[in-house]
Amino acid sequence: MLEIKNLHVKLEEEDKQILKGVDLKVETGKVHAIMGPNGSGKSTLSYVLSGRDGYEVTEGEAVMDGVDLLELEPEERAAAGLFLAFQYPVEIPGVGNMTFLRTAVNAQRKARGLEEMSAADFLKEIRAKAKTLKIDAEMLKRPVNVGFSGGEKKRNEILQMAMLEPKMCILDETDSGLDVDAMKLVSEGVNALRDAGRSFLVITHYQRLLDHIKPDVVHIMADGRIVKTGGPELALEVETNGYGDILTEVA
Amino acid sequence: MALTQQKLDATSMRLASLQLPESGAWLAEARQAAQGRVQAMGLPHARDEYWKYTRPETLVQPDVPAAKVFEPYETAVFDDIDRLKIVFVDGAFDAEASDDLSLAGVEIETLETAGAADIHWARDLYGVLETRGQDPVERPLAALNTAFARVGVVIRVTGKAARPINLIYLNRSADSDAMLHHVVKVEEGADLTVLENGPAAARLSTVMEVEVADGGAFHHVRTQGRTHERRAVTHIFARLGKESTFKSFTLTANGALTRNEAVIELTGDDAVAHVAGAALGDGATGDFHHDDTVFITHDAERCESRQVFKKVLRNGAVGVFQGKILVKDGAQKTDGYQISQSLLLDDDSQFLAKPELEIYADDVACSHGSTSGAIDEEGLFYLRSRGIPAPIATDLMVIAFVAEAIEEIEDESIAADVLSRLEGWLERRRG
Numbered sequence: 001m002l003e004i005k006n007l008h009v010k011l012e013e014e015d016k017q018i019l020k021g022v023d024l025k026v027e028t029g030k031v032h033a034i035m036g037p038n039g040s041g042k043s044t045l046s047y048v049l050s051g052r053d054g055y056e057v058t059e060g061e062a063v064m065d066g067v068d069l070l071e072l073e074p075e076e077r078a079a080a081g082l083f084l085a086f087q088y089p090v091e092i093p094g095v096g097n098m099t100f101l102r103t104a105v106n107a108q109r110k111a112r113g114l115e116e117m118s119a120a121d122f123l124k125e126i127r128a129k130a131k132t133l134k135i136d137a138e139m140l141k142r143p144v145n146v147g148f149s150g151g152e153k154k155r156n157e158i159l160q161m162a163m164l165e166p167k168m169c170i171l172d173e174t175d176s177g178l179d180v181d182a183m184k185l186v187s188e189g190v191n192a193l194r195d196a197g198r199s200f201l202v203i204t205h206y207q208r209l210l211d212h213i214k215p216d217v218v219h220i221m222a223d224g225r226i227v228k229t230g231g232p233e234l235a236l237e238v239e240t241n242g243y244g245d246i247l248t249e250v251a
Numbered sequence: 252m253a254l255t256q257q258k259l260d261a262t263s264m265r266l267a268s269l270q271l272p273e274s275g276a277w278l279a280e281a282r283q284a285a286q287g288r289v290q291a292m293g294l295p296h297a298r299d300e301y302w303k304y305t306r307p308e309t310l311v312q313p314d315v316p317a318a319k320v321f322e323p324y325e326t327a328v329f330d331d332i333d334r335l336k337i338v339f340v341d342g343a344f345d346a347e348a349s350d351d352l353s354l355a356g357v358e359i360e361t362l363e364t365a366g367a368a369d370i371h372w373a374r375d376l377y378g379v380l381e382t383r384g385q386d387p388v389e390r391p392l393a394a395l396n397t398a399f400a401r402v403g404v405v406i407r408v409t410g411k412a413a414r415p416i417n418l419i420y421l422n423r424s425a426d427s428d429a430m431l432h433h434v435v436k437v438e439e440g441a442d443l444t445v446l447e448n449g450p451a452a453a454r455l456s457t458v459m460e461v462e463v464a465d466g467g468a469f470h471h472v473r474t475q476g477r478t479h480e481r482r483a484v485t486h487i488f489a490r491l492g493k494e495s496t497f498k499s500f501t502l503t504a505n506g507a508l509t510r511n512e513a514v515i516e517l518t519g520d521d522a523v524a525h526v527a528g529a530a531l532g533d534g535a536t537g538d539f540h541h542d543d544t545v546f547i548t549h550d551a552e553r554c555e556s557r558q559v560f561k562k563v564l565r566n567g568a569v570g571v572f573q574g575k576i577l578v579k580d581g582a583q584k585t586d587g588y589q590i591s592q593s594l595l596l597d598d599d600s601q602f603l604a605k606p607e608l609e610i611y612a613d614d615v616a617c618s619h620g621s622t623s624g625a626i627d628e629e630g631l632f633y634l635r636s637r638g639i640p641a642p643i644a645t646d647l648m649v650i651a652f653v654a655e656a657i658e659e660i661e662d663e664s665i666a667a668d669v670l671s672r673l674e675g676w677l678e679r680r681r682g
Contacts, residue, residue, distance in 0.1 A: 050636050053628060078638035090633040094654025094670070095647050100634070103647070108638035143654070160637060 002026040002168050007060035009048050018044045020224035031200040036221035037243045042203045046172040050084040051077050079111035081167030085157040092144035100144045129162045133189050151182030158189035170201045175209035187212030207239035258293040268313035272401040278366035281378040285397035292391040304571040304603040305542040310484050315428045318453035318480035328448045328474045328672045334417040341452050342429025344402050356410030362403035373405045373434045380460040380488035384514035393486040396458040400432035408441040415444035420451030427452035433459045437467035450476035455483040465492040471499040472665050479537035482508040493519030500660045503530040504676050510542040517554040527559040527659035534567030542571035549582040558589040561653040564600035572604040580611040587617035594652045646677040
């Protein structure tokens with residue numbers, strides 16, 4: 001379970017408050033969606049939770065299964081079971097996708113006091129998981145995200161998620177830059193990972209992703225706060241009427 | 252211009268410490284001529300423009316600063332590559348440790364054997380390409396090598412060499428002073444790969460003169476070894492014919508002082524020359540000063556040249572890049588590219604770059620760039636967010652940074668070998 005209480009965050013470089021008291025509770029096994037207009041603080045929330053530099057938490061807390069996330073380094077958060085699927089996955093030339101994933105998997109296992117996974121076991125597992133995401137052997141060998149299309153990058157994010165088996169997955173605008181087919185493929189990958197022991201926080205600007213990944217709860221974020229929470233119907237309301245009505249209503 | 256007294260003194264002191272080797276007539280002549288060039292030019296001095304960023308004293312002085320022999324505890328690079336080995340120990344040819352000098356499509360001789368012959372094809376190259384490379388910038392240490400090097404190999408390739416030739420430079424003595432001079436002639440349409448590795452000596456000077464005839468290809472991959480206190484000055488002089496290819500890559504780790512010069516002339520239309528290097532220096536384990544000095548002359552149409560140099564510097568390590576593209580009048584449709592970048596892992600390290608373009612043709616595309624920067628935070632965070640601890644993530648970003656240079660190695664298995672070498676070096680450093 002992820003519990004965020006009264007989270008206030010400002011940019012380190014400039015005195016600009018981005019999150020102004022976010023309260024959010026994602027229960028284990030549930031899929032929550034956060035929707036909101038551009039600049040509402042959705043992506044900032046995902047970055048702050050995963051530990052990116054450049055943000056200062058001025059108030060509040062974020063706790064995952066009793067662990068204070070904000071006290072941890074990014075790699076410690078990952079080892080604790082947090083995963084962020086990036087809106088813009090980063091290209092790492094010269095580092096093979098497979099090498100990268102194996103390093104990540106084994107680093108997390110080590111942090112959890114587990115034995116490293118053997119090369120053979122790893123290969124077997126990654127091949128099987130890659131196949132369901134239509135990621136071929138060539139893509140596994142290529143440098144991380146280098147020369148990948150938008151869809152390939154997002155599928156690669158989901159593959160990482162599948163390999164790392166996190167407890168809490170944050171998907172930051174995973175639908176951006178995807179055509180309908182790619183979105184379907186990515187969504188199927190995500191849905192296959194839905195599990196009673198795994199939670200999701202799906203951040204999106206549009207409702208269309210939520211047709212494929214059906215949320216249990218939908219939150220509307222505006223100006224650094226969650227302003228409205230409801231069921232899947234809330235997403236449809238946004239789709240039909242835009243954010244205007246909701247924002248006027250809560251103002 | 253008259254030489255300064257200081258220069259004259261330093262030059263005479265060094266020359267007095269050396270003796271021209273005995274040999275047959277053609278080589279003796281070449282050596283005497285080279286000695287004359289050294290006397291005329293004088294050896295480099297700290298006030299020379301071309302030595303502004305690298306102090307030449309320890310390369311010039313007669314005494315060799317001692318370098319503790321590094322005991323390698325891993326297998327040597329290229330060990331898994333099927334190649335012909337030619338071994339040198341502290342700069343002396345070791346016939347016992349070397350393979351038979353026979354390879355289909357290739358003639359290999361020692362410099363000593365070739366020099367004893369009355370008539371030899373190497374006469375047209377030995378010291379000849381070096382001499383051409385003295386203009387417009389003087390490289391006296393190369394001439395010194397031409398005059399006094401006793402050891403080297405002379406290689407002529409007439410077909411596609413079945414295997415690479417690997418020049419292996421072992422170092423056993425802490426005060427060794429090695430001078431090696433190699434000559435390579437790649438005939439029309441022929442193809443050869445030369446690999447070089449090993450620390451060689453406390454102080455090393457190498458010159459490699461390479462002529463690639465029309466349609467020929469020469470690939471060169473070198474790793475400069477791990478002895479911390481070693482010093483080296485290397486020169487490659489290459490002349491390229493029509494539609495020929497020349498590609499050279501160097502990986503350097505450690506070394507108190509390394510100066511790698513490459514002087515390449517594109518003299519035939521549609522020739523291609525790529526020179527690349529990746530250097531990793533950690534000032535915490537001893538001085539590290541690494542200098543890449545490159546001079547590429549376009550003197551024909553539609554030629555392509557690339558210079559790709561990457562340096563990873565920490566704890567007071569110093570990197571230097573002096574790279575020039577000279578496009579002569581008439582060298583139309585030249586495609587020149589030059590990039591030199593440093594990754595500075597702390598505030599103590601330094602990168603000094605002097606990129607130069609000099610263009611006399613009016614229809615060319617030349618681009619160059621030079622950057623110094625810290626590690627890419629975006630990439631680092633991406634890796635850490637996957638659970639990879641910061642030190643390992645940093646090393647992966649180092650690999651990402653030098654990747655563009657390593658990609659210049661055409662042969663995949665050799666590239667993989669170099670990459671694994673680099674990974675091993677980073678891993679051991681991390682402890």
